[in-house]
Amino acid sequence: MTGPGKLIRRLGRDDVRLLQQLGSAIRAEQPPLDYCRELLEDPRIYVIAATVGQTGAGWAIAHRRPRWHGGELLLDELDVLEPFRRQGLARAMLTGLRDLARQDGGSELLALTSESNVPAMRLYAACGGTRGQADEALWAWSLDA
Ligand SMILES: CC(C)(COP(=O)(O)OP(=O)(O)OC[C@H]1O[C@@H](n2cnc3c(N)ncnc32)[C@H](O)[C@@H]1OP(=O)(O)O)[C@@H](O)C(=O)NCCC(=O)NCCS
Secondary structure (H helix, E strand, O other): OOOOOEEEEEOOOOOHHHHHHHHHHHHOOOOOHHHHHHHHHOOOEEEEEEEEOOEEEEEEEEEEOOOOOOOOEEEEEEEEOHHHOOOOHHHHHHHHHHHHHHHOOOOOEEOOOOOOOHHHHHHHHHOOOOOOOOOOOOOOOOOOO
């Protein structure tokens, strides 16, 4: 894909260690084993990793909604570790996600970010994304008792 030693691929059930390594580097906390297994074993969750040589450099995680009247892929996580930024890894992961989702009959890839996140805004525009309506609003409900 993007250069010597760089690889973009979907992770599977045998990739728990790489997912834990990426989680530790990106979130400064190792994701628990059962969380990693859940992500890697669910066919509707897409975990894409970017590696440079043997090192995890970034991830993109998305989930696909059921196909009936939809099949959209929602982007949950997209991170590239600082030393590996501006080398085309995020673009390549988004392309990989789109290809996989298309093969699986998905209809659209959706990503939510904020206008103040300039790198993400520029990335999504550079990758051909189109913005939703200006008046769209995100609402949240706490599920704490
Ligand atoms: C956003 C992020 C994933 C981009 O990753 P990346 O691998 O550096 O992006 P790419 O190298 O694939 O960039 C592709 C294009 O996006 C745009 N872009 C990416 N980062 C940019 C930045 N910091 N400033 C301006 N444009 C940027 C450019 O058009 C770039 O093409 P170019 O390098 O040829 O100019 C990375 O900065 C990151 O991990 N940020 C912190 C986490 C985050 O905010 N994630 C998004 C959550 S919504």
